[in-house]
Amino acid sequence: MAFRPQDCCDVRDKEILLKFKEGVTDPSGLLSSWQQEQDCCQWKGVTCHNITARVINLALPGDYYDVVEHGEYNLQKCLAGDINLSILDMEYLQYLDLRFNDFSTISSDSTVNSSTLIYINLLYNENLFIHSLEWLSRISSLKYINLGYTNLHMETNWLHWMTALPSLVELHLDSCKLEDISPSLEYANFSTSLQVIDLAHNYFHSELPKWIFNLRSHVLEIDLSSNHFIGQLPNTLPKLHSLNALELDKNYLNGSIPDWIGQLEYLIALEIDDNYFSGFLPSNLGNLSFLEAFEAKGNLFTGVVSERNFAKQKNLKFLSLGSPNITFDFDPHWIPPFQLDGLHLGELHPPLPQWLYTQTSLRMLVIENSKFLSEAADNNNFWSFASTLEELFLYNNTIEGDLSEVLLNSSFIILSSNNLKGGLPQLSSNVIFFQLTNSSLSGSISHLLCHNKKSNNKLHYLDISDNDLSGGLTDCWMNWKSLRHVNLGGNNLHGSIPPSMALLSNLTSLHVHENNLSGDIASSSLQYCRSLSILNVRENSFSGNIPKWMPQSSRILQLRSNKFIGNIPSQICQMPFLIVLDIAYNRISGHIPKCLNNITSFVDMHYSTSWIFYEFFDGTVSVVYVDNLILLVKGQLLNFQSILKLIRMVDLSSNNLTGTMSPQLFSLSQLHFLNLSHNRLTGTIPKEIGNMTQLESLDLSKNELTGEIPESMSSLSFLSNLNLSFNNLRGQIPSGTQLQRFSELSYIGNADLCGPPLPKNCSNHGDDTKTLGENDDDGDESDFLSCLYMGLGVGFAVGFWGVCGAIFFSRKCRHAYFRFLYDLRDRFYVLLLTNLNSFR
Numbered sequence: 139m140a141f142r143p144q145d146c147c148d149v150r151d152k153e154i155l156l157k158f159k160e161g162v163t164d165p166s167g168l169l170s171s172w173q174q175e176q177d178c179c180q181w182k183g184v185t186c187h188n189i190t191a192r193v194i195n196l197a198l199p200g201d202y203y204d205v206v207e208h209g210e211y212n213l214q215k216c217l218a219g220d221i222n223l224s225i226l227d228m229e230y231l232q233y234l235d236l237r238f239n240d241f242s243t244i245s246s247d248s249t250v251n252s253s254t255l256i257y258i259n260l261l262y263n264e265n266l267f268i269h270s271l272e273w274l275s276r277i278s279s280l281k282y283i284n285l286g287y288t289n290l291h292m293e294t295n296w297l298h299w300m301t302a303l304p305s306l307v308e309l310h311l312d313s314c315k316l317e318d319i320s321p322s323l324e325y326a327n328f329s330t331s332l333q334v335i336d337l338a339h340n341y342f343h344s345e346l347p348k349w350i351f352n353l354r355s356h357v358l359e360i361d362l363s364s365n366h367f368i369g370q371l372p373n374t375l376p377k378l379h380s381l382n383a384l385e386l387d388k389n390y391l392n393g394s395i396p397d398w399i400g401q402l403e404y405l406i407a408l409e410i411d412d413n414y415f416s417g418f419l420p421s422n423l424g425n426l427s428f429l430e431a432f433e434a435k436g437n438l439f440t441g442v443v444s445e446r447n448f449a450k451q452k453n454l455k456f457l458s459l460g461s462p463n464i465t466f467d468f469d470p471h472w473i474p475p476f477q478l479d480g481l482h483l484g485e486l487h488p489p490l491p492q493w494l495y496t497q498t499s500l501r502m503l504v505i506e507n508s509k510f511l512s513e514a515a516d517n518n519n520f521w522s523f524a525s526t527l528e529e530l531f532l533y534n535n536t537i538e539g540d541l542s543e544v545l546l547n548s549s550f551i552i553l554s555s556n557n558l559k560g561g562l563p564q565l566s567s568n569v570i571f572f573q574l575t576n577s578s579l580s581g582s583i584s585h586l587l588c589h590n591k592k593s594n595n596k597l598h599y600l601d602i603s604d605n606d607l608s609g610g611l612t613d614c615w616m617n618w619k620s621l622r623h624v625n626l627g628g629n630n631l632h633g634s635i636p637p638s639m640a641l642l643s644n645l646t647s648l649h650v651h652e653n654n655l656s657g658d659i660a661s662s663s664l665q666y667c668r669s670l671s672i673l674n675v676r677e678n679s680f681s682g683n684i685p686k687w688m689p690q691s692s693r694i695l696q697l698r699s700n701k702f703i704g705n706i707p708s709q710i711c712q713m714p715f716l717i718v719l720d721i722a723y724n725r726i727s728g729h730i731p732k733c734l735n736n737i738t739s740f741v742d743m744h745y746s747t748s749w750i751f752y753e754f755f756d757g758t759v760s761v762v763y764v765d766n767l768i769l770l771v772k773g774q775l776l777n778f779q780s781i782l783k784l785i786r787m788v789d790l791s792s793n794n795l796t797g798t799m800s801p802q803l804f805s806l807s808q809l810h811f812l813n814l815s816h817n818r819l820t821g822t823i824p825k826e827i828g829n830m831t832q833l834e835s836l837d838l839s840k841n842e843l844t845g846e847i848p849e850s851m852s853s854l855s856f857l858s859n860l861n862l863s864f865n866n867l868r869g870q871i872p873s874g875t876q877l878q879r880f881s882e883l884s885y886i887g888n889a890d891l892c893g894p895p896l897p898k899n900c901s902n903h904g905d906d907t908k909t910l911g912e913n914d915d916d917g918d919e920s921d922f923l924s925c926l927y928m929g930l931g932v933g934f935a936v937g938f939w940g941v942c943g944a945i946f947f948s949r950k951c952r953h954a955y956f957r958f959l960y961d962l963r964d965r966f967y968v969l970l971l972t973n974l975n976s977f978r
Contacts, residue, residue, distance in 0.1 A: 146179070146191040147178035147179050147186070147191060148178075148191060148192050148193070150228075151193040151228050154227055155172065155178055155181070155193070155225070155228075156172065156174065157222060158222050158224065159172050160222075161220035161221075161222045161245070162217050162220070163218040164217055164218075165215075166216075168182060168183075168217060170182075179193070182198070183197050183198040185233075193228050193231055194232050194233065195232060195234075197233065197235040198217060198235065198236055199236070199238045199239070200215060200216040200217060200239040200240070200262075216240040217236070217240065218240040218242065219241060219242065219243075220241065220242070220243045220244070221241050221260075221266075222245050222246070223244060223246040223250050223273060224246070224248065227248070227252075229252075229254065231254060231255055232254050232257065233255075233256070234255060234259070235257070236259065236260055237260060237261035237263070238261065238262045238263075239262075240263065241260070241265070242266055242267065243266070243267065244266070244273075246273060250273040250277065251276055251277075252277045252279065253279055254279055255277050255279055255280060257280075257282045258277075258282070258283055258284070259282070261285070261286045261310070262286065262287045263287070263288050265289075266289060267292070268285065268288055268289065268293060269292045269293065270292075270293055270299075271295075271299040272295075272299055274299060274300075274303070275300070278303065278305065280305060280306060281307045281308070281331070282308045283300075283308070283309050283311075284308075285310065285314060286310050286311065286312035286313055287312065287313045287314070288314055289314065289315055290315060291314075291316075291317070294317070294318045296316060296318075297318075297319070297320055301326055301327045301328050301329075303329060304329050305329060306329040306331060307329070307331050307333050307334070308332075308333060308334040308336075309334065310336040311336065311337055311340070312336050312337070312338045312361070313339040313340065314340060315340065316337070316341060316342065317341045317343070319337070319344060319347050320347060320349070321345050321346070321347045323348060324348050325349055325352050326347075326349035326353070328353065330356070331356075332356070332357060333357060333358045334359045335350075335353075335357070335360055336359070336361040337361065337362055337365070338361045338362065338364050338365070339363070339365070341365070341366070342365040343365075343366040343368075344366075344368070345367065345368055346369060346372075351372050351376035351377075352376065352377065353376075353377065354377060355380050356380055357378055357380065357381060358380060358381065358383070359381075359382055359385075360378075360381065360384055361385040362385065363385045363387045363409065364387070364388040364389075365388075365389055366389065367389040367390060367391055368391065368392070369391065369393075370391065370392060370393030370394075371386075371391070371395070371396050373398075374398070375398035378402065379402070379404075381402050381404065381405060382404055382405065382407065383405075383408075383409075384399075384407070384408055385409040386410050386413065387412055387413070388411070388412045389413050390414060391414060391415060392413070392415060392416065394415065394416060395415055395419060395420055395423075396420075397420050397422060399420060399423065400421075400423045400424075400425055401422070402426070403425075403427075405428060406428055407429075408429065408432050408434075409433040410433065410434050410437070411433040411434055411435045411437070411458055412435070412436035413437055414437065415434075415437040415439060416438040417439065417441075418439070418440065419443060419447055423447055423451075424446055424451060425449070425450050426450070427451065427452060428453055429451050429453060429454055430453050430454060430456065431455060431456040431457075432451075432457055432459075433482070435459055435460040435482060435484045436461075436484070437461055439461040439463065439464050440463040440464065441463075441464065442464075442466075442467045443459065443464055443466055443467070443468075444468055445468055445472045445474070445493075448474060448475070449475075450475065451475065451476055453476065454478065455476070455477075455478060456480040456481075456482075457480075457482070458481075458482035458483075459482070459483060459484075460482075460506075460507070462485045464485070466491050468491045468492070468493055470492040471492075473493065473496050474493050474497075477499040477500075478497050478499065478500050479499065479500065479501050480500070480502040480503075481494070481500060481502070482506075483504070483506075483508065484506045484507050484508060485507050485508060486508035486509070487508070487509060487510075488509060488510045495519065495523050500526075500527060501527065502527065502528065502529040502530075502531070504532075504533075505531075505532050505535060506532070506534050506535065507533070508536075509535065509536040510535065510537065517538075517539040521541075521544045524546070524547075525545065525546065525547040525566075526547070527548045528549050528550065529549065529550045529551075530546075530548045530553075531552045533552070533554050533555060534554070534555045535555075535556045536556070537558055539560075540559065540561065541560055541563040542561030542562065542563065542581070542585065544563040544564070545565075546563050546566065546572070547568050547569070548568070549568055550570060550761050551569060551571065551574070552571075553574045553577075554574070555576040558574070558577040558578065559577070559579065559580070560579065560580070560581075561579065561580065561582075561585050562574070562581065562585050563586070564585070564586065564589050565586065565590075567590075567595075567596060568596065570597060570599070571763070572597065572599065572600055573602075574601070574602050575601055575602065575603050575604050576603075577604075577605055578606055579605040579606065579607060580605070580606045580607065581608070581609075582607070582608065582610075583607055583609065583631070584612040587615070588614035590617065595619065595620050598620055598621060598622045598644075599621075599622065599623045600618070600625070601624075601625040602626060603626060603627040603628045603649065604627070604629075605628070605629055606629065606630060607629040607631060608632070609631065610631065610636070611626070611631060611633060611634075611635065611636050611650075611655070612636065615636065615638040615641060615642055616641045618642070619641055619644070620644060621645055622645060622669075623645075623646060623647045624642075624645065624647070624649070624650075625649040626649065626650050626653070627649045627653065627674070628653075629652075630653065631650070631653040632653070632654040632655060632656070633655065634655065634657030634658075634662065635659065635663055635664055636663065640663035640664075640667070643667065645667045645669060646669050646670065646671045647670075647672040647674075648667075648672065648673055648674065649672070650675055651676045651677055651678070651768075652677045652678075653677075653678055655675070655680060656679040656680060657680060657681070657682075658680070658681060659675065660682045660683045660686065660687070661682070664685070668689055669689065669691075671689070671691055671692055671694070671715075672694040673688065673694070673696065673697075674694065674767065675696070675697055675700065676697065676698045676699050676700070676720070677698070677699040677700075678699075679700060679701055680700040680701065680702065681700070681701040681702065681703070682702065682704075683702065683703065683704040683707070684704065684706060684721065684726070685707075686707045687709075688710070688713065690713055690714065690715075691713075691715055692713045692715065692716055693715050693716060693718070694717065694718040694767060695710070695713075695716065695719055696718060696767065696769075697720065697721045698721060698789065699723040700723075702724040702726060703725045703726065704727070704728070705728035706721070706726060706728065706730065710737075711731055711733035711734060711736040714736075714737060714739060715738075715739055715745070717739050717782075717783070717785055718767065718785060718786075718787045719737075719788045719789070719790075720788075720789045721789070722789045722790060722791040722792050722793070722813065724793055725794060726793040726794065726795060727794040727795065728797075730790065730795060730800070730814070732803070733802070734788070734802070735805045735806060737806075739808065740788075740807075740808055740809050741806060741808060742808065743807075743832075764779055764780065764782075765779070765782065766779035767782055769785070769787060769789075769811075770789070771835060772811075772858070772859040786808050786809045786810045786811070786832070787809070787810060787811040787812075788811070788812050788813070789811065789812075789813040790813065790814050791813040791814060791815040791816050791817070791837065792817075793816075793817055794817065794818060795814070795817040795818065795819060796817070796818045796819065796820070797819065797820065797821075798819065799814070799821060799823065801824040801826040805826060807829050807830060807832065809832060809833060810832055810834045810835070811833075811834060811835045813835070813837040814838050814841065815837040815838060815839040815861065816840045816841075817840075817841055818842055819838075819842065819843060820841070820844070821843065821844065821845075822844060822845030822846075823843060823848055824848070825848040825850045826850070827848060827850055827854075828848070828851065828853045828854065829850075830854060831853075833854050834856050834857060834858055834859065835857070835859035835860075836854075836857060836859070837860075837861040838861070838862050838865065839861040839863040839864050839865070839887075840863070840865075841864075841865050842865065842866060843865040843866060844865070844866045845867065846867065846868060846869035847862065847871055847872060847877070851875075851877060852872050852875030852876065852877055854876075857876070860877070860880050860884045862884060862885055862888065863883065863886045863887045864886070865888055866888065866889075866890070867888040867890070869890070869891065869900075870891075870892055870893040871885060871893040871894065871895075871896065873893060873894070878894045878895055879895075880895060882895045
């Protein structure tokens with residue numbers, strides 16, 4: 139056997155690799171071994187031929203979190219910058235893998251003309267713009283191409299370039315923002331070797347392309363899912379006799395399913411769910427003996443589905459079926475020829491098909507938008523069967539019966555919006571993820587948490603929010619030490635934080651909002667939960683000081699609508715990852731800390747941008763949950779989930795804060811929402827406010843601010859909601875800027891403020907017209923008007939309901955509202971509110 143010398147890297151290959159490195163940004167030092175004095179065959183990601191020492195493989199995939207749908211890049215461990223195509227000048231390179239990175243450009247100093255490259259993978263370089271694929275068409279040796287999740291929006295001739303590759307076997311252009319698929323083209327002259335074509339998740343708005351169904355018979359997999367295709371499937375049998383997988387789900391296709399589908403005898407996966415297909419399911423689908431996955435839910439099918447539709451499907455492993463006009467008519471004694479791994483049923487009517495209970499290998503069951511378990515016997519059978527499953531997901535159903543005597547045993551359980559009543563179930567020690575939300579369950583949570591004296595070291599996620607549960611938080615948390623996420627919000631729980639919560643050392647996220655909880659959080663057992671990143675206790679009766687013990691890793695602190703007192707602790711400034719600071723509607727006093735600009739995520743756009751999510755794994759199944767939060771922004775309550783990681787918010791409104799607003803406060807360049815309204819702040823608006831370039835909403839209303847509106851505010855190009863009302867601002871509203879686009883309601887209550895959009899003319903300061911709210915000594919009226927204009931800004935044209943919603947948002951506003959009507963019924967706003975009420 140021949141061995142190459144220790145230092146025998148080809149000089150030309152080394153020069154090409156070092157040139158490639160010059161264009162790369164490498165924050166984690168992935169290429170630190172790429173040094174001139176080192177043998178390039180020993181460099182990270184480089185593989186050389188054992189004999190010739192020429193580079194044959196270059197594999198530099200980024201450190202990407204394993205979850206594609208909800209995870210994201212770890213940008214600090216990704217390569218970025220430019221892909222210089224001179225890398226392809228290495229004349230023996232066969233394999234190039236740069237997936238899961240953050241490259242943004244491709245450049246070339248010379249004509250690409252490789253004759254050895256067979257594999258190229260740039261998957262998940264989401265910021266990579268590729269304007270043309272012409273360079274790929276010149277690599278005649280290519281067999282495998284994966285450009286998934288790159289941006290090919292500008293490439294309108296991709297089909298032409300790809301058909302020029304004579305050896306192409308697999309083409310993956312998933313999620314590339316492609317728009318043109320040449321739907322009227324009869325034939326696309328792809329390589330006779332082509333087996334896989336993946337065009338899912340693009341922007342195709344057309345009928346299905348004719349050339350797809352005229353591909354040669356050796357094609358094995360076609361994926362056109364998650365596009366905007368319309369029209370019907372062809373009536374005649376295409377040439378795709380060897381097809382293994384046809385994926386057309388999540389489009390707008392209609393018409394009936396043609397019989398030729400049942401003649402694709404080698405079909406393994408047929409996915410047509412979430413379209414507008416109608417008519418009967420062809421009975422000959424039951425002849426597809428190799429079929430392993432059949433997904434057809436979310437269509438408009440009619441007729442009867444019975445055992446005839448599955449007669450020979452002995453290999454079926456996953457079935458998804460459901461339509462409001464389908465009737466299940468299975469022989470109650472029928473035993474299917476298959477054993478499913480997963481079953482997804484929708485739009486069911488009682489009873490459940492009895493063959494379900496023959497599926498002893500079933501691992502996952504999903505039932506949605508259905509009504510079942512109408513009899514006690516059905517209840518007992520179903521929950522007994524459910525205890526054998528690894529995953530149980532029931533959404534938006536009507537499920538009758540009491541769960542308090544049920545023991546749930548699945549690893550992953552989601553029971554959301556099922557109209558369940560009675561008490562909570564019990565959980566076995568196998569449960570990892572448990573969500574039972576938006577139902578009508580009542581009673582104490584101790585039935586769930588205290589029934590078993592043994593510790594459960596598996597349960598990581600507990601969400602029983604939005605029910606009618608009552609009683610205290612119970613003191614059995616010592617049995618659930620593995621918990622990372624707890625959501626008890628939206629119930630009728632009362633009392634204080636129990637001592638045993640101190641033992642939840644892994645707790646990352648705690649939501650107990652919208653209850654009747656009380657006590658001093660600052661001295662509670664939560665101070666020992668050193669992993670806590672999200673604390674949501676809004677709309678309770680907690681008192682005392684704001685806790686100083688929150689970990690530096692904290693991301694969200696939501697304390698609004700409680701009874702907290704004291705100052706804002708400076709420890710908050712030591713939380714570099716904080717993205718939401720919401721302590722509105724409390725009794726906080728003192729000054730706003732000048733150190734808020736020490737919170738790095740408020741000033742650095744690249745900081746703290748990872749998902750707030752949790753991954754749960756039982757050895758075979760992985761479930762990911764992205765945390766969510768309800769925030770009051772721009773006068774509206776909005777639920778943030780997928781974009782929560784991008785939000786930067788500070789809301790200190792409706793407290794007793796005093797002092798001036800420091801220039802440092804307005805250096806928070808990445809902040810999106812700032813609300814300091816309803817305090818007693820004095821002084822001027824610092825000109826540094828122009829630094830807040832990402833600001834979308836600013837509310838400084840109902841303070842004691844003086845001076846002029848700084849000209850720098852006109853540079854806030856993203857500002858869409860502004861409220862400066864009820865201060866002592868003076869002078870002219872900066873003219874010729876977007877500040878004139880806001881309604882006069884944004885400025886009302888400032889007697890010495892003038893200029894558009896206010897009716898007061900700045901040219902005649904001596905003849906001041908009385909402004910609404912001026913010289914108003916009535917505290918109730920002032921409170922009401924403040925509530926009325928709370929959160930109003932540019933084009934606040936959400937209608938009268940938006941205004942009424944602001945009025946009734948807090949108890950203080952409601953009381954002020956009724957006193958206002960009584961005392962001022964003959965004035966202008968009585969007429970306005972009468973009009974408002976006519977729309978209710």
